[in-house]
Amino acid sequence: MLATRTASIGLSDDGLVTVRIHDGAHQSLEDARTNLAAASAATAGRRRPLLVDIRTAQPLEAEARHHYMGRTLVDSFSAIALLIEGSPLGRMMGNVYLRVARPGIPAQLFSDEPHAIAWLITHRL
Amino acid sequence: MADHAPPVAPDDSEIRFGRERLAALLVTLEQMASGDAGARLPITAAHDTLDAIAYAVNVLVSELEWAGNRTRKVLEERADELRAAVDSAEARSDALLKAIPDLMFVLQSDGTFVDYHARDPAALFVPPDTFLGKNVRDVLPAGVATLMIDAIDRAGRCADPVVVEYELAMDEPRFFEARIVRMSADRVLSIVREVTESKRAAALNRDLARRLISRQEIERQRMARDLHDDINQRIALINIEIDEIAAGRGSEELGARLRAVNARAREMASDVHRMAYELHPVRLQMLGLVSSLRELCRDASALRGDLQVTFSHEAIPPDVDHEISLCLYRIAQEALSNAAKHSRARHAAVDVRCGEGCILLEIVDTGVGFDPSAVLNSGLGLVSMRERVAVLNGQLAIEAIPGRGTQVRVRIPLEAASGNAGASVAASK
Numbered sequence: 114m115l116a117t118r119t120a121s122i123g124l125s126d127d128g129l130v131t132v133r134i135h136d137g138a139h140q141s142l143e144d145a146r147t148n149l150a151a152a153s154a155a156t157a158g159r160r161r162p163l164l165v166d167i168r169t170a171q172p173l174e175a176e177a178r179h180h181y182m183g184r185t186l187v188d189s190f191s192a193i194a195l196l197i198e199g200s201p202l203g204r205m206m207g208n209v210y211l212r213v214a215r216p217g218i219p220a221q222l223f224s225d226e227p228h229a230i231a232w233l234i235t236h237r238l
Numbered sequence: 239m240a241d242h243a244p245p246v247a248p249d250d251s252e253i254r255f256g257r258e259r260l261a262a263l264l265v266t267l268e269q270m271a272s273g274d275a276g277a278r279l280p281i282t283a284a285h286d287t288l289d290a291i292a293y294a295v296n297v298l299v300s301e302l303e304w305a306g307n308r309t310r311k312v313l314e315e316r317a318d319e320l321r322a323a324v325d326s327a328e329a330r331s332d333a334l335l336k337a338i339p340d341l342m343f344v345l346q347s348d349g350t351f352v353d354y355h356a357r358d359p360a361a362l363f364v365p366p367d368t369f370l371g372k373n374v375r376d377v378l379p380a381g382v383a384t385l386m387i388d389a390i391d392r393a394g395r396c397a398d399p400v401v402v403e404y405e406l407a408m409d410e411p412r413f414f415e416a417r418i419v420r421m422s423a424d425r426v427l428s429i430v431r432e433v434t435e436s437k438r439a440a441a442l443n444r445d446l447a448r449r450l451i452s453r454q455e456i457e458r459q460r461m462a463r464d465l466h467d468d469i470n471q472r473i474a475l476i477n478i479e480i481d482e483i484a485a486g487r488g489s490e491e492l493g494a495r496l497r498a499v500n501a502r503a504r505e506m507a508s509d510v511h512r513m514a515y516e517l518h519p520v521r522l523q524m525l526g527l528v529s530s531l532r533e534l535c536r537d538a539s540a541l542r543g544d545l546q547v548t549f550s551h552e553a554i555p556p557d558v559d560h561e562i563s564l565c566l567y568r569i570a571q572e573a574l575s576n577a578a579k580h581s582r583a584r585h586a587a588v589d590v591r592c593g594e595g596c597i598l599l600e601i602v603d604t605g606v607g608f609d610p611s612a613v614l615n616s617g618l619g620l621v622s623m624r625e626r627v628a629v630l631n632g633q634l635a636i637e638a639i640p641g642r643g644t645q646v647r648v649r650i651p652l653e654a655a656s657g658n659a660g661a662s663v664a665a666s667k
Contacts, residue, residue: 172281172293175304201290202281209297 115151119144122151129162129233130155130190134170145177153189162233163190166226168198172206182214192219192236199224259288270299341430344421347394349374349387352425361432363406382406386416386428393418393426403433413437448629455518455564462518465510473507519567527563527590528554531570535588538574545578545586552591555652562650565626566590566599569634572619573601573646581605581644592652599648607638623648 114123119138123131132152134140140148152163163186173181186193193216197207207222214220219236223229248256262280269277278299279292335342335355341362344353351369356362363369369377374386382404393400399419406412411434418428477500484496522530528551535547570588577586583605590599620636623646627634632650 172296175300178297179304198285200285201287202285202293205290205293209294213297213301 115155117144117147117151120148120151122148122155124155124157124161125164125230127230127234128237129164129230131164131166133166136169137171139171140173140177142174142176142180145173145180149181149185153185156189160189160191160238162192162194162236164194164196164226164229164233166196167206167210168196168203170206173210178210178213181210182216186214187217190218191238192233193221194229194233195220195222196226196229197222197224256288263288263292267295275303339431343428343430345374345390345426345428347390347424347426349383349390351377363408379406386418389416389418390426390428393420396420444629447625451626451629458517462514462520465514465517470507470510470514473503473510477503477507516571522563522567523560526556527558527566530563530567531588531590534567534570534574538578538586542578544584546584547574547577547586547588550587550589554590554592554597558597558652562597562630562652565630565632565650566597566648568626569599569623569646569648570601572623573603573644576619577601577603577605577644580608583643595653596649596651599646599650601646602643604643607640607642607644609638609640 114121116122119135119140121131121133121135125131130152132148138144195207195210197203203224204222211220211222221229221232223232259280259282266277266279270279278296281289281292281296336357339357342355343351345351350373351371354362354366354370356366359366364377374390375383377383378386385402385404389400389402397420399417401415401417403413403415406414412432413434414430415433416428416430418426421427480496480500480503484493484500519530519534521533525533531551532549535549539545539547574586574588577583581603583603586601586603586605588599588601590597592598623636624634627648627650630650632648635647636644637647638644
């Protein structure tokens with residue numbers, strides 16, 4: 114498990130990469146770069162499913178939001194599950210991310226972690 | 239049966255909280271609307287629908303700002319690239335302009351001078367303040383101006399450069415070549431190069447060639463005269479003496495031998511006579527071009543029994559200049575000689591006619607042909623043909639394909655020998 118300034122990143126026993134944004138953490142562009150690089154490193158060279166827990170995260174600014182999109186996701190991960198708070202705000206944050214990032218890989222929002230993990234396992238390569 | 243709790247009506251504090259939140263949201267929306275770039279709608283710990291809406295609005299505003307900043311950055315980078323490209327192009331243009339010795343003019347399609355470049359201002363016909371903004375008709379002599387207007391018009395209608403030559407009387411007569419090309423829908427670029435020296439050199443070369451050819455003809459005439467008047471006469475005298483000796487007393491055998499020697503001497507006299515004639519065709523001056531060419535064709539046919547040479551003519555005036563007649567005669571002579579000696583042709587045809595102010599000569603044979611590129615600069619006969627035609631401002635075309643015969647075509651302006659041919663416009667300042 115690797116801890117950055119704003120997140121904890123690791124590889125689960127199920128072969129999933131997990132990124133858990135710290136409680137109330139506000140990510141700068143630099144934080145976004147660090148977190149994405151760490152998550153890619155955690156794949157150990159294989160494309161893996163990715164679980165991102167933003168249930169207690171602060172909303173992202175545009176620069177950080179745009180960094181979490183594009184080529185790196187497609188190259189490093191086979192699917193992404195966003196764990197969001199079950200509130201209206203949580204759902205809005207999740208949907209905004211999917212709309213802006215357009216991950217290019219299978220992506221889904223979940224408010225329940227076991228369901229998220231079960232879905233990601235079906236996308237293991 | 240589900241046990242549902244009845245809905246709870248909000249109490250006063252919740253209503254007041256909701257109103258306060260809406261008021262705060264409204265204030266921030268007004269700030270955003272007034273252009274406050276950093277304004278963002280507040281999000282509470284409630285994470286409820288209002289918070290979700292506030293978050294969505296914040297995202298929308300920040301995305302617009304991000305897109306705007308990115309576009310601005312891209313445009314600035316692009317502008318920098320374009321500036322650098324323009325600077326580089328300008329530097330390249332400056333270097334080119336410094337290196338090119340030619341004059342350059344930008345003109346409107348109506349012939350008005352718009353801009354110019356002159357590495358040496360002394361090369362200009364008139365100073366810049368005299369021609370910029372003025373029309374060519376106001377600046378150049380009438381003949382040259384008409385030539386330029388026509389050339390500008392033609393350049394405006396085609397993609398290829400239009401090339402014209404003209405003469406201007408400056409400190410001395412000078413010749414120029416202008417290449418005019420379309421720049422845009424209403425402008426042309428004219429690049430002007432002085433060609434006075436090359437014109438003079440070409441004229442000198444032509445004059446030298448003309449004098450050499452004339453000298454050659456004089457020499458040939460002299461040699462023909464010597465052969466006819468001197469050598470042939472002496473051979474004739476020898477023939478007479480041998481006849482007298484053969485008719486006198488002596489053995490029959492001696493007489494026969496002497497008669498045989500006399501026969502060979504007569505053959506020699508005949509050959510000398512023919513050589514004298516080939517050196518200088520007297521009949522050209524006496525009978526004219528058409529008759530001389532007709533006789534030439536008969537001689538060629540007689541020289542080689544299996545070669546039939548036909549002759550045709552049309553509209554040839556009786557008083558063709560002697561220089562032109564001699565040129566055409568010599569070319570026909572050389573071409574038929576080549577056909578007889580080298581082509582193995584059975585048929586050849588000579589045709590001479592007048593048209594469009596020119597006299598046209600064509601000699602065609604159906605022989606084995608040859609490779610002109612292999613012969614043109616080394617065969618003296620072909621070199622001589624080319625020089626004779628050039629002196630008279632004519633055109634010579636030789637088409638020869640190995641195995642498919644030879645065509646020689648000559649075109650000479652009828653006024654060439656008087657020295658008035660040429661496309662330049664002479665004008666005075």
